[in-house]
Structures are given as C-alpha cells and as structure tokens.
Amino acid sequence: MPSKPMKPAAVLLLAVMASFMVAACGSDDSTAPFAGPYVPPPAKAYEAFESAEGNVACVMDATTGVRCEIRNFSFGPPPRPVSCDLDWGSTVVVHRSAAKFICHGDTVRTGTAPFLKRGELNRAGPFFCLATRAGIRCENRKTDHGFTLSKKSAGTY
Numbered sequence: 001m002p003s004k005p006m007k008p009a010a011v012l013l014l015a016v017m018a019s020f021m022v023a024a025c026g027s028d029d030s031t032a033p034f035a036g037p038y039v040p041p042p043a044k045a046y047e048a049f050e051s052a053e054g055n056v057a058c059v060m061d062a063t064t065g066v067r068c069e070i071r072n073f074s075f076g077p078p079p080r081p082v083s084c085d086l087d088w089g090s091t092v093v094v095h096r097s098a099a100k101f102i103c104h105g106d107t108v109r110t111g112t113a114p115f116l117k118r119g120e121l122n123r124a125g126p127f128f129c130l131a132t133r134a135g136i137r138c139e140n141r142k143t144d145h146g147f148t149l150s151k152k153s154a155g156t157y
Helices: 008-025
Strands: 048-051 056-061 065-070 091-094 121-124 127-131 135-140 145-150 154-156
Touching: 056 121, 056 127, 056 135, 065 127, 065 135, 065 145, 091 135, 091 145, 091 154
Parallel strands: none
Antiparallel strands: 048 056, 056 065, 065 091, 121 127, 127 135, 135 145, 145 154
C-alpha cells in the first residue's frame, strides 16, 4: 500500500527538528541538550510573545491568526501600496489565506510579553510559531500558509 505524502508543514517540522539535532551534536555550549533523539518541548500557549532577543513581537489567536512585527531589519519589504500612508514593511500576518505584509498604525508590543526561546513552539488552534536561530516562523497548519521573519529576511507563502 503506498504511503500518503507528507504535508509541507510536517516536512518543515522534521527539517527543523533535524537541524536542531545536528546543531546540538556539534555544539561546544554546555547548555546544549544531551545526545540522543530530539524531543520537542510542549507547545506554549501565549497570546503575545517576543523573540528571545526582543526584535520580533507577535500576537496570536486560534480564530484571527498570527500577527508579528519586527523592530530592526535589513531586508527590503515589498513595495508600499499607494493606499498605505502609515507604517509599512515591518508587520506580517497569516489568517486563513496566504500570509501578507500589512499597512498599520499600531503595535503588538505589550512590554510584558514572555520571550519565546530558540526551539520553542507557540500554538493557538491551527496556528503555530517556532522561534529559530534566525527569527520567527509562523504558519496556519490547515492551509500551509505562513511567513518567516528575521532581521535579514522575510518571506510569505
């Protein structure tokens, strides 16, 4: 019986887990996990969180999705829409459809949000965000739409 092909999100999660295992095996860091199979920590359930260094701040909800903004970045955002006379290029959202940059005049930064450490996963309904070495990756597991956001790059899919 042929096996079912893996969803892109499952392939992504396996690739991320494998990269953590490889990084941990070659690390001189005394805080690196012990050698052996990687077991991801349980997902957090924060409504708001920041990346470990505080450059990316996010809010997420099981119904409305994920919105993340970045404070300092060197990537070139997509062209500003003519209709946008507010902030542009620093905020990305994913809902039920493809992720996109948004025009905004507010912030998701609370000043009290917990930090999501590298390798930690935050989840709300079908949405998840993973803190990586570079930044944050968020996705809607039902639609496989999402985004990556880091100081050097940003992408939507």
